[in-house]
Amino acid sequence: MVHPLRLLFHVLIFIGLVAGEPQVPCYFIFGDSLVDSGNNNRLDTTAKANYPPYGIDFPKGVTGRFTNGRTVADIIGQLLGFVDFIPPYATVTDQVINTGVNYGSGSAGIREESGSHLGYRINLDTQLLNHVTTISRISALQNNKTFTAEYLKKCIYLANIGSNDYINNYLIPTRYPTSKIYTADQYATVLVQQYRQQLTTLYNLGARKIAIFGLGQIGCTPAEIANFGTNGKPCVEWINDAIKLFNDKLKHVVQELNSDHFNAKFTFINLTSISAPQGDVSVPNVPCCQVANSGQCVPNSSPCLVRALSVFYDGFHPTEVANTIVATRSYIALSNKDASPYDISHLARL
Numbered sequence: 001m002v003h004p005l006r007l008l009f010h011v012l013i014f015i016g017l018v019a020g021e022p023q024v025p026c027y028f029i030f031g032d033s034l035v036d037s038g039n040n041n042r043l044d045t046t047a048k049a050n051y052p053p054y055g056i057d058f059p060k061g062v063t064g065r066f067t068n069g070r071t072v073a074d075i076i077g078q079l080l081g082f083v084d085f086i087p088p089y090a091t092v093t094d095q096v097i098n099t100g101v102n103y104g105s106g107s108a109g110i111r112e113e114s115g116s117h118l119g120y121r122i123n124l125d126t127q128l129l130n131h132v133t134t135i136s137r138i139s140a141l142q143n144n145k146t147f148t149a150e151y152l153k154k155c156i157y158l159a160n161i162g163s164n165d166y167i168n169n170y171l172i173p174t175r176y177p178t179s180k181i182y183t184a185d186q187y188a189t190v191l192v193q194q195y196r197q198q199l200t201t202l203y204n205l206g207a208r209k210i211a212i213f214g215l216g217q218i219g220c221t222p223a224e225i226a227n228f229g230t231n232g233k234p235c236v237e238w239i240n241d242a243i244k245l246f247n248d249k250l251k252h253v254v255q256e257l258n259s260d261h262f263n264a265k266f267t268f269i270n271l272t273s274i275s276a277p278q279g280d281v282s283v284p285n286v287p288c289c290q291v292a293n294s295g296q297c298v299p300n301s302s303p304c305l306v307r308a309l310s311v312f313y314d315g316f317h318p319t320e321v322a323n324t325i326v327a328t329r330s331y332i333a334l335s336n337k338d339a340s341p342y343d344i345s346h347l348a349r350l
């Protein structure tokens with residue numbers, strides 16, 4: 001028989017582990033629909049996901065997340081030890097703002113105009129302005145400027161943006177002139193230069209632990225396969241080639257940011273490496289839900305039954321299962337191809 005005190009001791013340890021402190025005091029998320037957790041719900045845009053069957057596997061149901069369950073940013077937050085999901089900027093209250101804010105906005109890009117044909121969106125420059133507002137709020141609550149500056153340095157900052165500068169800009173020549181102005185290589189250069197300035201702004205606002213996600217293989221999304229065809233290949237190869245130019249330049253910029261700012265740690269997450277098929281297993285690139293022309297799920301339609309067997313939930317966005325793989329391997333990388341120079345668990349400890 002177990003001694004009651006001993007049992008109590010084990011129960012207390014268990015509670016301590018489960019409800020332990022997160023590894024960092026706060027976590028801020030910048031990006032697009034891959035991380036949006038409801039910021040677009042009240043905006044005048046068609047780029048929103050606050051209707052079923054989105055959220056069908058999420059504990060709180062429909063929230064505005066563009067997937068069936070948790071986003072990559074949600075899962076990384078849990079791995080970091082946050083018990084509650086980081087609240088969207090649109091609704092964050094003073095009670096919880098000090099643990100971080102999610103600024104992500106569906107259809108938003110690095111460039112101001114990206115996604116504009118879908119309606120309003122919070123582009124990265126505006127997300128950074130919103131972060132200035134957040135810092136003022138935290139600073140007022142903490143009431144000690146030195147303390148707040150030290151506090152913000154300990155947080156994890158995640159940036160996952162750039163897909164809409166392709167999907168909802170460069171790849172729509174009838175609405176956006178960028179593909180007439182720039183070759184794919186030139187476009188990748190101007191995008192990455194602008195992103196570099198925005199990341200420097202984030203650094204100047206006190207961020208010191210910054211995880212930057214490269215872009216996924218947009219040429220393998222069901223929507224772009226349907227738009228452009230694949231010539232018998234599994235994916236639209238010229239789109240993936242354009243994305244690779246962006247990713248290679250972005251990784252280089254991450255290295256430069258690290259050498260320019262010795263007191264900060266930037267890291268690059270390689271989605272191409274993380275989402276490469278393991279062994280011979282290849283999952284077809286078809287959406288789980290019924291998609292409309294927009295690539296989003298048809299409202300109130302019934303999705304596929306076994307979500308765990310699908311990579312894509314709608315025409316563009318991964319399922320929770322795919323998000324779990326990405327989050328897990330960016331948190332603990334299987335090799336330095338997944339995340340370099342640090343994975344996120346390492347970034348948290350630095």
Ligand SMILES: *[C@@H]1O[C@H](CO)[C@@H](O)[C@H](O)[C@H]1NC(C)=O
Nearest residue numbers: 143144145146147148150151
């Ligand atoms: C403000 O915070 C700093 C750093 O944590 C601390 O050393 C200092 O004592 C604080 N000042 C006041 C007035 O509490």
Ligand SMILES: *[C@@H]1O[C@H](CO)[C@@H](O)[C@H](O)[C@H]1NC(C)=O
Nearest residue numbers: 247248251270272273276337
């Ligand atoms: C990402 O990983 C893939 C697959 O391992 C590799 O081919 C590519 O060069 C990597 N990209 C970057 C920017 O490191």
